[in-house]
Amino acid sequence: MDIKIKPSKLSGNVVIPPSKSFAHRALICAALSEGKSIVRNIELSDDIRATLEALEELGATSKIENMSIEIEGIQIMNNDVHDINNNIHNMNNNMHIINCNESGSTLRFMIPIAAALGYKCRFEMSGNLGKRPLDVYYDIFDKNGIKYKRGENYLEIDGNLNAGEYDIPGNISSQFITGMLFALSMLEEDSLLKITDKIESKSYIDITLQCLKDFGIEIENNNYRKFRIKGNQKYKCRKEKQGYNKYTVEGDFSQGAFFLCADAIGNDVNIKGLRRDSIQGDKATLEILERMGCERIYNECSDIKMKVNSLNSTVIDATDCPDIIPVLSVCAAFANGTTEIINAKRLRIKECDRLSAINEELSKLGANIEEKEDSLIIYGNGNKKLKGGCDVWSHKDHRICMMLSIASTVCEEEIIIKDAECISKSYPRFFEDFEKIGGCIEVIEK
Incomplete structure (x- = not known):
């Protein structure tokens, strides 16, 4: 679909x-x-x-x-x-x-x-x-x-x-x-x-x-x-x-990263089910967003929110957390300053060449990205909205599809994501959750 x-x-x-x-x-x-x-x-x-x-x-x-x-x-x-x-x-x-x-x-x-x-x-x-x-x-x-x-x-x-x-x-x-x-x-x-x-x-x-x-x-x-x-x-x-x-089984920081990053770019999501003491590498999302200017807030149930006034650039090392790089790239495109994502060569041998896909699809939305062999340089737009108004492609990769969905929340115009069914690989109810908190989705059957 x-x-x-x-x-x-x-x-x-x-x-x-x-x-x-x-x-x-x-x-x-x-x-x-x-x-x-x-x-x-x-x-x-x-x-x-x-x-x-x-x-x-x-x-x-x-x-x-x-x-x-x-x-x-x-x-x-x-x-x-x-x-x-x-x-x-x-x-x-x-x-x-x-x-x-x-x-x-x-x-x-x-x-x-x-x-x-x-x-x-x-x-x-x-x-x-x-x-x-x-x-x-x-x-x-x-x-x-x-x-x-x-x-x-x-x-x-x-x-x-x-x-x-x-x-x-x-x-x-x-x-x-x-x-x-x-x-x-x-x-x-x-x-x-x-x-x-x-x-x-x-x-x-x-x-x-x-x-x-x-x-x-x-x-x-x-x-x-x-x-x-x-x-x-x-x-x-x-x-x-x-x-x-x-x-x-504890909650998944790899999937939680999408909504943590949604908060970081101006949404208001309360994320439930993630352990404070988790050993998951993708828990690094919290520390990276804090470096970019977010404040981590827990309530009495250990639900997490990321509060932010202005998002700033940083250096992100992908060595131990390659799966969160796509959605962090959205934050980088929206931030003040230039973010460099380093040690990311392994992203080229995932479900797709993720470095290329991030560059290609976020650029369609108006992001300014320079792609290198094992890194991305992302020139942030200073917390301004992306353009949208175009078709983008998931590359049949679940994380690229969810990245684009989160990016849509800071676009000026609607977007169409091709081959969105790929989310079933890791997060089958992603769009259901997305809609429950205000996402406006229309399914276009092929």
């Missing part, structure tokens, strides 16, 4: 959806546990659905009720077959088809898990997912004698991941590190994961380590350079018995 948005001020309460990062990891940990777990506060975006269906394909079962999911662990785990490398490959030699859709987390997390289980798998990909690098795993396949075949939009693997010592670059994606931490924790022998190069998106590793700990897995973290994984560990289910409580 395409949507037409008329400029309007947003005002009211928004309950932020659950963290996609925590939800992926909690579902995986539950599926690797013996017995049943209950994961609460889950919304089935396209990405989360892809992970859930992948786990079911590998043998987990699930029951969805409202915003909770009951997961029974993969049957082989429940049968106490713990020496995975020696036992499982002969038990399940059929090809498992896992449709990752456009979810990079699903793909990169599930590949080493499937290899640790010894399953033959075909991972199918949609959109631009097939263009995102997987070379880190090819080196691991070669080391373990795992057969693999890569096509434009699929990867097939056949073989066993063994415990041992592995070197992984930290400057491509933290998802490879997370995937290996999940998988190596399943094996009988000890393993060592050594990180080469500079590590990026460190906060996502923290989320992984926290989820593993919540499900009974201990990892020794030596300053993010070495991770020691003891063998013969077991994931422990999360259900209300024997002192082990249900697992609740």
Whole structure:
């Protein structure tokens, strides 16, 4: 669908959806546990659905009720077959088809898990997912004698991941590190994961380590350079018995950033459901907006508002928070002075080339942006409205689509966003929430 948005001020309460990062990891940990777990506060975006269906394909079962999911662990785990490398490959030699859709987390997390289980798998990909690098795993396949075949939009693997010592670059994606931490924790022998190069998106590793700990897995973290994984560990289910409580997913700062930034450019949104003590990297939105002149205000329920009189420029380092760069770019275009977004090269290999998309689409609205190889220089307009009055394109990227929706609130004229259905990837009810607080949307069916 395409949507037409008329400029309007947003005002009211928004309950932020659950963290996609925590939800992926909690579902995986539950599926690797013996017995049943209950994961609460889950919304089935396209990405989360892809992970859930992948786990079911590998043998987990699930029951969805409202915003909770009951997961029974993969049957082989429940049968106490713990020496995975020696036992499982002969038990399940059929090809498992896992449709990752456009979810990079699903793909990169599930590949080493499937290899640790010894399953033959075909991972199918949609959109631009097939263009995102997987070379880190090819080196691991070669080391373990795992057969693999890569096509434009699929990867097939056949073989066993063994415990041992592995070197992984930290400057491509933290998802490879997370995937290996999940998988190596399943094996009988000890393993060592050594990180080469500079590590990026460190906060996502923290989320992984926290989820593993919540499900009974201990990892020794030596300053993010070495991770020691003891063998013969077991994931422990999360259900209300024997002192082990249900697992609740916290609110998502990646999605909350859109409405925090809406406040920063002059709207009046009360953001609910975000933890003050969250370890999510995208919580950096608060600190960045404060540097730009906003004041963070909490009420007695820990709801957040960003109060601002005038928005100013700053330098934004994208290393640990790439997902919030699109909407922060709207703030930068609206601010006084020149904002530089640095260390942002990885944005070029997301659902689209986000650096190019930010430049192209915000420029249509009247922003003044200079695009470089790994950065953006945004010349703010001094808190004046953007122009609007044009068609813009989501690039079929959920974060670009939501960025443009927030930008519409400071446009002089209406805009039409092409391919707006892509929000279902991470925040299916975004437009519903947007309308509830005063957004003026007209759906244009194709």
